[in-house]
Amino acid sequence: MLVTAAIAVPQGFVPSQAVTRALAIISADSLRGNLSFIASDLLEGRDTPSRGLDIAALYIAAQFRRAGLQPAGDDGYFQTAKMLRVSPAGEAFDLRLTNGSRTLTISRDQSAVVSQKSLDLSSVPVYKIANPAGLRASAIRGAVVIVDAPPERFRLLAQAAAALQPAAFLETAVDDKGLELPRLIDAAEEHARFGDAPRLIVRDAAAVKILKEAQAGETGITVSIKLPAPTAVPVTVRNVAALLPGSDPALRDRYVLLTAHYDHTGRDSSGVVYAGANDDGSGTVSVIEIARALAGARVHPRRSIVFLTFFGEEEGGLGSRYYTGHPLFALAKTVADLNLEQVGRTDSTAGPQTSNATVTGFQYSNIPHTLQRAGELTGVKVYETPNADEFFDRSDNQTFAEHGIPAHTIVVAFQFPGYHETSDVWPKIDFTNMARVDRMIALATVMLADSPDPPRWNAANPKGTRYRKARTVR
Ligand SMILES: [Zn+2]
Secondary structure, three states: OOOOOOOOOOOOOOOOHHHHHHHHHOOHHHHHHHHHHHOOHHHOOOOOOOHHHHHHHHHHHHHHHHHOOEEOOOEOOEEEEEEEEEOOOOOOOEEEEEEOOEEEEEOHHHEEEEOOOOEEEEEEEEEEEOOHHHOOHHHHOOOEEEEOOOHHHHHHHHHHHHOOOOOEEEEEOOOOOOOOOOOEEEHHHHHHHHOOOOEEEEOOHHHHHHHHHOOOEEEEEEEEEEEOOOOEEEEEEEEEEEEEOOOOOOOOOOEEEEEEEOOOOOEOOOOOEOOOHHHHHHHHHHHHHHHHHHHOOOOOOOOEEEEEEEOOHHHOOHHHHHHHHOOOOOHHHEEEEEEEOOOOOOEEOOEEOOOEEEEOOOOOEOHHHHHHHHHHHHOOEEEOOOOHHHHHHHOOHHHHHOOOOOEEEEEOOOOOOOOOOOOOOHHHOOHHHHHHHHHHHHHHHHHHHHOOOOOOEOOOOHHHHHHHHOOOOO
């Protein structure tokens, strides 16, 4: 198939005077100043959740406020996420499964519990539901319930079962790679699915076998559990969001996102700080700086621009997933996401990267062409990295791509010395280069927001097919 719409931007595009002036505002000193705070030891590595993370969020909001951008969250610039922090069960934990004459004791490392209260269940029958016919109130009330259904039917079935007040839900781990229980769970989603019932997850191979082989309905299996203290504790974390309203009445309810994650991995057990200056303090301060520059322009781009920084990327895209689960602007009207990662260090393990930038999923959509054109106008070479597709699903852009929104991560260096180590500190950043790269990104953001046609997935590239199919009509 011939892709005639490969270039979303008219040939010969020349930025207006207003845009050129806005780009000139982006400065190395401003980036350095902001990053020296965001990546300071006093923010303790911005773990999710932590006081350092909260202070970083407050600082980002203050910078958006200073720039005169509109608050776009549910609480000013904050999108407040009520989460459950899940910690491992303590020493006194005891979980047993009895099937006929056989009793299995399941160890702490072979199980996980999501519970907001202590538990003491003794020989409670396990009841398995495979379809709505199994929703018998008398069997479910006070029982331990297994919902045996594919993902598309699981939620409704679990909700219906939760309404009948089981003692707990019981699940088997999906694979043997380990218990992939996240440290943080969306509290509203957990409550919507399981009500107030606790959730037991086991991966012990013998237990998994018994539970999988058990017939639907009364299984004849019983569960006993002692859990002295809650394992799930409510915490609040925040995405930070600001809006630059579009200037075209016909397009201002369409949105281009500029995103980065502001969290990092915190401290180790001896208190040593992982400052995360390049990952992803650099993306965070770039979002702040580009927001500041574009907010000052006399003429706004036609579509609206949303500046977003996320918590919990290091925990697996938690902040961006929270956003798409509770979107501040309709996802069907969101035309693109430019996500920034590691845009500060030029000492890539692949060699020096001055005046260079690259992008994940280069052939997945026509956005990289816009970045290239913006790079030609700002002195940055935007190039295709052969193995960059491997990185496509390793940052928050993936969350938006799964919703069909053309979304890429822009980086200067995929790999650099000290990645996820204590040596990722702000004095190692090349701020002059970062300012140049940020001008390219700012211009590309404007070009995407101004373009007559929204960006498109590349229909000729099979790797982008699943994302293209996820696109809802807008
Ligand atoms: Zn990162």
